[in-house]
Amino acid sequence: MMMREATPEERRRFYQEEWDRREVPDFILHTISMREFGFDLDGRGPNNRYNQFLTVDQLGDFLRSRAPYSAYASVALYGRPSAREGWLGAELALDIDAKDLPIKPCGCPPGSVCERCLDEARQVAKQFAAVLAGDLGLRKINFVYSGRGFHVRVNDESVMPLEGNERAQIVDYVTGGVLPSDFTMALGYSKVFRERLERTFSSLKLEDLLQVKGVKKSLAQRLILEKDRALAMIRRGRLDELSSFEGLGPKTLRNLLEFLTKLNSSFTDGKVTIDTKRILRLPSSLHSGVSMKCMVVRDIDRFRLEEAVPKFLREASG
Numbered sequence: 001m002m003m004r005e006a007t008p009e010e011r012r013r014f015y016q017e018e019w020d021r022r023e024v025p026d027f028i029l030h031t032i033s034m035r036e037f038g039f040d041l042d043g044r045g046p047n048n049r050y051n052q053f054l055t056v057d058q059l060g061d062f063l064r065s066r067a068p069y070s071a072y073a074s075v076a077l078y079g080r081p082s083a084r085e086g087w088l089g090a091e092l093a094l095d096i097d098a099k100d101l102p103i104k105p106c107g108c109p110p111g112s113v114c115e116r117c118l119d120e121a122r123q124v125a126k127q128f129a130a131v132l133a134g135d136l137g138l139r140k141i142n143f144v145y146s147g148r149g150f151h152v153r154v155n156d157e158s159v160m161p162l163e164g165n166e167r168a169q170i171v172d173y174v175t176g177g178v179l180p181s182d183f184t185m186a187l188g189y190s191k192v193f194r195e196r197l198e199r200t201f202s203s204l205k206l207e208d209l210l211q212v213k214g215v216k217k218s219l220a221q222r223l224i225l226e227k228d229r230a231l232a233m234i235r236r237g238r239l240d241e242l243s244s245f246e247g248l249g250p251k252t253l254r255n256l257l258e259f260l261t262k263l264n265s266s267f268t269d270g271k272v273t274i275d276t277k278r279i280l281r282l283p284s285s286l287h288s289g290v291s292m293k294c295m296v297v298r299d300i301d302r303f304r305l306e307e308a309v310p311k312f313l314r315e316a317s318g
């Protein structure tokens with residue numbers, strides 16, 4: 001997969017020939033005049049802030065004339081977005097960045113992405129969305145391909161007024177980021193935790209396990225070799241049975257669980273979710289760092305990266 005920086009000329013071509021206002025999602029379109037827009041005009045960072053557009057046409061004019069390196073809109077709605085004042089509420093957003101996954105299923109160096117780690121980010125985004133909808137009963141959940149991963153964006157009325165600490169609790173719940181008091185319950189957080197643990201554990205490599213205090217090489221090797229047996233115990237909530245692995249005493253098991261719980265929570269950047277004034281990459285815009293379109297994904301299972309490749313790149317590669 002080719003990912004390279006777009007040139008200023010390619011940015012101009014993208015916004016003049018390809019950018020389509022119909023790709024601005026409804027949840028932004030319907031609240032456009034209440035959002036703060038931010039831009040990175042030249043690739044040096046999103047320091048052009050406090051922009052307000054009353055209509056999508058105004059936004060389009062700006063994009064076509066400035067061809068920004070990156071474009072962002074706030075998750076928050078404001079009475080006075082151009083002053084970032086009069087906060088009215090904010091979407092709940094989860095950012096799953098394939099380049100920052102705590103455990104990579106591939107051999108990508110840190111900071112880069114490939115099809116495999118993008119797919120892992122996709123599976124995690126789906127898992128988060130299933131909990132938001134199923135356990136927390138939230139609706140209006142959208143997936144956005146961000147260029148290097150996925151955003152899960154929730155526009156349910158019930159999340160809009162939440163404060164940072166309440167959002168932090170949602171992050172803990174959805175990611176399986178805290179140890180439950182009971183591992184065995186059939187429903188609720190206990191189940192979410194087991195499912196997250198299962199996914200995290202299944203991606204573990206030997207070198208990950210060796211980071212856990214008290215885990216000797218022979219134990220780590222056995223856990224990798226007999227991963228399916230360990231995963232079955234996790235699935236059934238019988239974490240106590242993991243002690244049947246030689247060398248995995250109660251103290252080491254506790255260290256292992258704490259290690260995995262911390263990994264669980266690192267699949268998303270919690271800072272993004274708790275920041276109620278955050279700006280997020282604008283769906284329909286170009287991620288110039290990788291020359292990919294940021295876009296709403298209607299069917300996340302069927303989404304293919306080719307859909308996000310802009311015309312100038314397709315033509316350049318034939």
Ligand SMILES: [Zn+2]
Nearest residue numbers: 106108114117
């Ligand atoms: Zn990768």
